[in-house]
Amino acid sequence: MTHEPEHAGGAGSAPKSGQRVVYRAPREWSRVHPISPLLGGWAVLGVVGSIMLYNYAPTWAGPDEGMVELADTLTSSLGWFALGAIVILAVTLGFGYLQWRVNQYRLGEEAVHQRKGILFRQQRQARLDRLQAVDVVQPLLARFFGFAALRIEVAGGENSGVVLEYLRLGDAEAMRNELLALAAGVKRAKAAGEEATVDAVASSGSAADAGAAQADKASLRDLAGMPEGDVETEAAPEREIYAVPLARLALSIVLSGPFIFLVSLPIIIGLAVLLLPLDLDDVLAATVGAGLFTVLPAVLGLAGFFWSRFNSGFGFKAALSPDGIRLRHGALETRRQTVPPGRVQAVRFQQTLLWRRKDWWRVTINVAGYQDDQENVSTLLPVGNRQDALTALWLVLPDLGDPDPAGTVSAALSGTGNENGFTASSKRARLFDPIQWRQRGVRATDRALLIRRGRLSREMFVVPHERTQSLQLQQGPWEKRRGLASFVVHSTNGPVRPVAEHLDVEDAVALLESQSKRAAEGRRRQSPEQWMSAVGIGE
Incomplete structure (x- = not known):
């Protein structure tokens, strides 16, 4: 038997006037909100509009004459046109209703379960111990009416996560908070009588930031006409680190x-x-x-x-919490993303020639668990000065494992040759890489591998040793003749692809052997507790 979420007044139903609801993650099988088919059905109308635009475009634009004639015939009668619109709308709403009826979910002690499908039934579970990230996404229409989609990403192959479209914003927040709390083991720590990480953060001066976040949520709910209420599991307090004007x-x-x-x-x-x-x-x-x-x-x-x-980059903010790194951004579609520590696999710094005078940098990342959605979640800093960029790197890698981190990063961002211990590209690469061979270089610290390249447009890659997926040496025909090789670090799916090109073969082979050992050692010693201590959480 299907049970609805236990909101005051029933799931999905409007509470009585003045009644305060409690948003919670349902433990019994529940459905997404009944209005979901309407929020997700606008894509069909977009397709219909595109077809009409194509058919009624000027003749020089190249539409098919037969299609134009058919469209003229159908629309010559207002009755036929109205009938067609009603049929399309009815089919869209009917199919959406059937999808809503069979789309159910619930939160268990070890996983989030979802079952859906009309002709072909699907049942998925996103295990909490494999949780990678939890995002609250609000497209424009859903944002206007106070709804959100919850995207739960777990380690695995393509389409391994769970997407719940759409929930009340309060329900989505409650589900996210509960998921992150369970995944982080906060409840188990409290039950055992241990000091809770959330309490430690609350006492570390982040209460004002937590209050500001709650005020932002309240204003969103007021704008959308949502009933006043509380979430059963409050979000862990956070401390804002930087924002993009x-x-x-x-x-x-x-x-x-x-x-x-x-x-x-x-x-x-x-x-x-x-x-x-x-x-x-x-x-x-x-x-x-x-x-x-x-x-x-x-x-x-x-x-x-x-x-x-x-x-x-619109409204971009980055914050720290016991859950990990929290990112908020978006103009028409807003996204609140929480990446647990250790899920960032690689970092890339970029600076174009036009940004050099202001010393601005863009920082992007590879996040484990995301498959086809990397474009929306790969930005750690849209644009910022050098200090902002270094702060963004600190969020991911608080300890660079170098006695002079400032000098090493400065040499990685704008240095040349062998300064600060970098292994530079060989002079023999000048023949086929005359512009930027001096800027190419690689260096390993105790905690990460740094790769730089680019003269007009500068780039710097940082790969924590424990996040190394695999290593490879490559030789093209020109490199082979000149005694050179390129060192490739394989990361998870994403925009960051670290490659140290045109090294001497001896240097590349030595780097391959040493980096394999550093990666194995890094995986043995790294833990989320070390990250929390390094960024000042729980002190």
């Missing part, structure tokens, strides 16, 4: 290569018309003749880049 984010996009190209494109075309024997009418005719569906992908690609950078 909107002005800096906007300026960083302006100082990007795609934006400079977009702005300079009319100037380039104008100079071409003035300096080359081109007729302006022919240029305009060729541009229009290219068609909407030829130019549109390029325009959408640039717009997608700008929007991705803006959305991933």
